[in-house]
Amino acid sequence: RGRPGLHAFGSRIDFALPPPIFSVSSPASGATSTWSRGGSYNIQWSNAGFIAPSVRLSLYRNGSYLDFIAGDTPNSGNYSWRVPTSLADGSNYSVRVFYLPYPNNWGDSGQFTISN
Numbered sequence: 001r002g003r004p005g006l007h008a009f010g011s012r013i014d015f016a017l018p019p020p021i022f023s024v025s026s027p028a029s030g031a032t033s034t035w036s037r038g039g040s041y042n043i044q045w046s047n048a049g050f051i052a053p054s055v056r057l058s059l060y061r062n063g064s065y066l067d068f069i070a071g072d073t074p075n076s077g078n079y080s081w082r083v084p085t086s087l088a089d090g091s092n093y094s095v096r097v098f099y100l101p102y103p104n105n106w107g108d109s110g111q112f113t114i115s116n
Helices: none
Strands: 005-008 011-014 020-026 034-036 040-049 054-061 064-074 078-082 090-098 106-108 112-115
Touching: 020 090, 040 054, 040 090, 064 078
Parallel strands: 020 106, 034 112
Antiparallel strands: 005 011, 020 040, 040 078, 054 064, 054 090, 090 106, 090 112
């Protein structure tokens, strides 16, 4: 009990798991990265290091937290999101993917635009 470790021949060897590393590929930055309010789009990411069992997805604008997208969703690398019609038109939106036990290890998408 206690910290994880490997027991061999009566001795204990402690080890630490590497933190999860996330890379978000969609939405991506660029001229084609405009998502319409009310439309459904795929958020896509990959995970290296410690493979998290689940992730949380949050929406940011201009680098500041704006809204919650999904919590404790399976770490499948894909999440279908319907853009809320209540969001304001504009640019500089991004999506952040992270695993709650490691909140300082996240991946941010490229900046994208939301329009009507």
